[in-house]
Amino acid sequence: MARWSWTSALVEFLRFGIRQGWACLFGGIAVGLMILTAWFYPAHAPLARYDFLFLCMLGVQIALLTSGLETWEEAKVILVYHAVGTLMEIFKTSVGYWIYPEPNLFRVAGVPLFSGFMYSCIGSYICRAWRLFDFRFSNHPPRRRLVALSVAIYANFFIDHFGLDFRLLLFAAAALMFGRTTIYFKVWQVYRSMPLLLGFVLVSLFIWLSENIGTFTRTWLYPSQHQGWSAVPVAKLGSWFLLMIISYTLVSLINAPRAAAAHKI
Secondary structure (H helix, E strand, C coil): CCHHHHHHHHHHHHHHHHHHHHHHHHHHHHHHHHHHHHHCCCCCCCCCHHHHHHHHHHHHHHHHHHHHCCCHHHHHHHHHHHHHHHHHHHHHHCCHHHHHHHHCEEEECCEECHHHHHHHHHHHHHHHHHHHHCCEECCCCHHHHHHEEEEEEEEHHHHHHHCCHHHHHHHHHHHHHHHHCEEEEEEECEEEEHHHHHHHHHHHHHHHHHHHHHHHHHCCCCCCHHCCCCCCCHHHHHHHHHHHHHHHHHHHHHCCCCCCCCCCC
């Protein structure tokens, strides 16, 4: 029995890893492309590196839709998030918060169009994970409150450059809103559970790691990295945590959070 228990645990752990990797398909391809193009893309190629990234990610998005790996409803949410992210990129680069150091053709207001796909990767992951793990919830907050919180978070990303930063209040609001929320996910035979807030933090950590890869490959740079690469400050985890809530809210608008059934959990 003990041997069977260890075997079952190992199988479930492997299934969890495989499904997580499958849910990260879009994001994994994006990170892989940043690394490969940083190392191997010709410096004097007729097509700029950023434009190559844009066309590749556009092709991946089309492939996911045509193959049925992503639904049209999910694509609509991802497109909205792409636009929301691009608008924020335009503002942040205009105030010098970060820069895209390479020239390219496909850009708007100085921001390469491929950058919006970095946000799409997050939305794609949540959509795919929601389906693959059959998410259920207990004590989930009403979606109208999520929308209100997400609007406030998005606004704060802009107004904090004018001396009005309500980040601590937003963290507190998120803690109050999701403090009692539990997410249930099915890996194999039974549902497992964890606090939803912890899930947000873990995903934010992986986004922060991906951001470090993005800056290490000089896909974009913060002012402190102009003279040489340094790790993105851990404090940025807070920004990614808040951005995760916006992503989650958008996905929840098409995937109504289902209550955990007592006989299944």
